[in-house]
Amino acid sequence: MPITVKICGLTSPDAIDAAVRAGAVYGGLVFHPKSPRYVALDQARVLADAMRGRLKIVALITDMDDAGIEAVTQAVKPDFLQLHGSESARRTAYIRGRFGVPVIKALPVADVSDLAAAAEYESTADMLMFDARPPKGATRPGGHGAAFDWKILAGRSFTKPWFLAGGLDPENVARAIELSGALAVDVSSGVENAPGVKDAARIADFVNATKTLVRA
Numbered sequence: 001m002p003i004t005v006k007i008c009g010l011t012s013p014d015a016i017d018a019a020v021r022a023g024a025v026y027g028g029l030v031f032h033p034k035s036p037r038y039v040a041l042d043q044a045r046v047l048a049d050a051m052r053g054r055l056k057i058v059a060l061i062t063d064m065d066d067a068g069i070e071a072v073t074q075a076v077k078p079d080f081l082q083l084h085g086s087e088s089a090r091r092t093a094y095i096r097g098r099f100g101v102p103v104i105k106a107l108p109v110a111d112v113s114d115l116a117a118a119a120e121y122e123s124t125a126d127m128l129m130f131d132a133r134p135p136k137g138a139t140r141p142g143g144h145g146a147a148f149d150w151k152i153l154a155g156r157s158f159t160k161p162w163f164l165a166g167g168l169d170p171e172n173v174a175r176a177i178e179l180s181g182a183l184a185v186d187v188s189s190g191v192e193n194a195p196g197v198k199d200a201a202r203i204a205d206f207v208n209a210t211k212t213l214v215r216a
Contacts, residue, residue: 002211003177003182003183003210004184005022005023005024005184005186005187005207006025006028006185007019007022007055007188007191007203008058008060008188009030010029010051011198012047013050014200015198015200016055018203022204022206022207024055024207026056026186027058028058028059028060029057029059031044031062031068031072032084035196036196037196041071042075047076048076048078052077056080057078058079058080058082059072059073059076059078059080060084061081062083062085069095073099073101078101079102080102080104080126080127081096081101081104082129083095083104083106084129088120089120089123092125093124096125102126103125104126106128106130106131107130108131109132109148110132110148111152114133115152115153118158122158122160125160127160128161128163129163129164130148131166132165132166150180151179153180156181161184162182163185163186164185167190168187168190169202169206170202173190173210185210191205
């Protein structure tokens with residue numbers, strides 16, 4: 001089976017078109033105000049309309065309250081909510097049930113001990129994402145271009161599908177997949193030519209690099 005690719009932090013129709021042309025499956029819209037990839041609801045609605053039926057729409061939120069989640073789900077009608085904050089397993093289950101949208105729960109990873117947290121979320125989230133723990137003092141939980149030791153995921157099994165994220169780019173994604181055993185990867189800053197500005201050529205190169213590896 002081919003490696004599944006998610007391009008996160010899409011902010012323009014051109015970037016969406018590039019992701020579709022390259023063969024990405026998921027597209028992410030970021031609703032964290034401190035991110036350079038943040039999109040307001042009106043902009044997000046337009047982008048979601050351009051993605052619908054072409055990419056699976058993922059709305060990335062961080063510790064958002066119910067009113068905010070309601071506004072996001074009404075505006076973009078996402079296929080998935082990506083919880084990228086410190087949401088507990090209980091909160092994750094509540095959001096999934098309350099809003100009726102499948103959930104991807106992102107978990108910050110710095111070393112092997114951080115993988116233990118996955119057990120809490122396997123019964124409450126539809127998918128997991130292992131992302132590099134943000135640098136000390138960071139004002140947002142992801143999109144820093146940082147990586148962790150991908151080998152710590154090798155040979156591990158989880159009851160839910162999972163994405164590898166953090167520091168991936170066209171130059172290293174094939175190696176990251178080989179070392180981690182990932183079947184799905186997520187990229188944002190690694191396919192940009194400036195913060196929040198996606199580069200069509202790098203998106204194509206990233207997806208093409210994953211096509212050299214096919215999992216049984």
